[in-house]
Amino acid sequence: MKKESSYWVAIVHRISGIALALFLPLHFWALSTALEMDAFLAWTRQPAVLIAEWGIVVALAAHFAGGLRVLALEFLPWHERQKTLAAAAAAVTLAVGLALALAL
Amino acid sequence: MTPRLETLLWIAQRATAAVLALCVAVHLATIIYAVQGGLTAAEILGRTRGNHAWLAFYSVFVIAVSVHAPIGLRAVFLEWLRWRGASRDVALALFAAALAWLGMRAVFAVFT
Amino acid sequence: MKVSVWKGGAEGAFHEFEVPRLPSQTVLDVVTYIQRALDPTLAYRYACRVGMCGSCAMTVNGVPRWTCRTHVDKVAHAERLQIGPLKNLPVIRDLVTDMREFFDKWARAKGQFEGRRTRDRDFEGIKPSSPQRLQVDAAIECIGCAVCYSACDVVAWNPDYLGPAALNRAWTLVKDERDGARLERLRAVAGDAGCHSCHTHMSCTERCPKHLSPTASIAGLKREVLKSSIRGEL
Numbered sequence: 074m075k076k077e078s079s080y081w082v083a084i085v086h087r088i089s090g091i092a093l094a095l096f097l098p099l100h101f102w103a104l105s106t107a108l109e110m111d112a113f114l115a116w117t118r119q120p121a122v123l124i125a126e127w128g129i130v131v132a133l134a135a136h137f138a139g140g141l142r143v144l145a146l147e148f149l150p151w152h153e154r155q156k157t158l159a160a161a162a163a164a165v166t167l168a169v170g171l172a173l174a175l176a177l
Numbered sequence: 178m179t180p181r182l183e184t185l186l187w188i189a190q191r192a193t194a195a196v197l198a199l200c201v202a203v204h205l206a207t208i209i210y211a212v213q214g215g216l217t218a219a220e221i222l223g224r225t226r227g228n229h230a231w232l233a234f235y236s237v238f239v240i241a242v243s244v245h246a247p248i249g250l251r252a253v254f255l256e257w258l259r260w261r262g263a264s265r266d267v268a269l270a271l272f273a274a275a276l277a278w279l280g281m282r283a284v285f286a287v288f289t
Numbered sequence: 290m291k292v293s294v295w296k297g298g299a300e301g302a303f304h305e306f307e308v309p310r311l312p313s314q315t316v317l318d319v320v321t322y323i324q325r326a327l328d329p330t331l332a333y334r335y336a337c338r339v340g341m342c343g344s345c346a347m348t349v350n351g352v353p354r355w356t357c358r359t360h361v362d363k364v365a366h367a368e369r370l371q372i373g374p375l376k377n378l379p380v381i382r383d384l385v386t387d388m389r390e391f392f393d394k395w396a397r398a399k400g401q402f403e404g405r406r407t408r409d410r411d412f413e414g415i416k417p418s419s420p421q422r423l424q425v426d427a428a429i430e431c432i433g434c435a436v437c438y439s440a441c442d443v444v445a446w447n448p449d450y451l452g453p454a455a456l457n458r459a460w461t462l463v464k465d466e467r468d469g470a471r472l473e474r475l476r477a478v479a480g481d482a483g484c485h486s487c488h489t490h491m492s493c494t495e496r497c498p499k500h501l502s503p504t505a506s507i508a509g510l511k512r513e514v515l516k517s518s519i520r521g522e523l
Contacts, residue, residue: 075351075352076492077490077491077492077495079489079490079491079492079495080442080490080491080492083488083489083490087253087488090246090249090250090253091250091253093246094246094249094250094272097242097246097276097280098275098276098279100283101239101276101279101280101282101283102279102283103283104283104284104286104287105279105282105283105286106286130205130208133201133204133205134205137197137198137201137202137205140194140197140198141198142489143194143488143489144191144194144195144198146489146504146508147191147489147508147511147512148508148512151502151505151508169205169209172209173208173209173212178480178481179480180475180476180477180479180480180483180514180523181479181518181523183479183480183481183483183485184479184485184514184515184517184518184523185518186485187485187511187514187515188515188518252486252488255446255447256443256446256447257446
């Protein structure tokens with residue numbers, strides 16, 4: 074069934090939100106164990122963990138960009154070219170993902 | 178839920194979304210910058226310990242997330258899990274409390 | 290070409306028919322041919338067959354459309370067509386759906402005008418160019434065909450959701466200065482299956498055959514409800 078771009082941005086927005094909601098308690102718990110931080114940080118150098126970290130940051134970027142799109146649609150004056158917001162959201166997410174990949 | 182309460186939830190979610198937009202932009206930039214060249218505990222804690230600006234910033238971040246995430250999940254629970262009624266709201270309120278508690282605990286662990 | 294058509298009720302199956310391909314053929318032409326020449330028991334709806342009434346709305350290759358305005362050239366992939374009843378509505382038989390829930394939700398969203406004047410007073414002078422009226426006009430042309438309702442994911446996920454058409458109509462009335470039921474209407478659309486449940490997938494706007502944008506109308510409702518809430522009216 075053909076789906077428009079707004080649908081995919083919305084689905085990514087939802088899935089990334091769920092992922093972040095699941096991840097955050099772990100993130101907070103990990104930060105609380107700051108006393109053993111060096112050992113913990115050493116563990117995070119593993120490739121699997123790095124990939125997961127990258128995934129979480131991309132999820133955050135995707136959710137952030139999708140959220141800006143929702144706020145724009147709901148509060149700013151309406152224009153016909155609203156679908157370009159979906160494209161803009163995707164572009165921002167990709168940019169952040171690449172930036173992080175390069176940094177890592 | 179009454180129209181009044183539904184509307185208040187929606188307002189809370191959009192308001193915290195606006196706050197989080199700022200927090201996330203700062204957080205993402207910080208993470209990408211900090212990750213370059215590796216991280217040590219000393220480097221992180223050197224920046225955060227006793228830094229009241231960071232304490233204030235991350236406290237706002239934690240509280241905003243504790244409001245925003247559960248309200249977002251509320252729609253997902255209804256639409257994808259068919260979960261409605263008081264039990265859904267109670268579960269989400271508990272999740273909000275858990276996020277706030279774990280989050281503030283993390284903030285204080287890193288700042289004191 | 291091969292055409293699969295849904296036969297049965299909620300339980301049923303797609304039956305395949307071999308239909309002659311003609312130039313300038315619409316999907317409604319195809320369905321009509323099947324019923325007249327191949328299967329007289331096929332149930333389907335149409336009326337004007339010129340894109341004005343919306344009665345012929347069906348699901349064509351997974352997408353809700355007006356079949357009288359859908360040329361086979363545009364939708365047939367590799368000479369195959371799949372035709373089914375509109376989604377998100379109970380199926381009465383074959384291609385005919387029960388539209389009652391669609392219109393019941395229209396009423397639940399208070400999609401009816403309530404006048405404040407009687408015949409003894411002069412009628413209100415509303416300038417067609419006023420900003421409010423322009424907003425109403427942008428959304429007023431809905432003919433209740435249910436294509437948007439059928440396309441909406443939230444309607445599929447939440448059976449109580451009022452849906453794009455009902456909310457779009459509520460918006461035109463909220464913006465109508467002559468209407469006297471504004472607060473009740475805002476309360477009707479701000480409930481737990483109202484405007485706040487729209488997640489801006491924009492399937493409705495994408496598929497509306499009259500090129501309306503229920504997403505825009507629903508965003509307008511969200512803002513009106515917000516204002517009402519701030520004023521303590523809700």
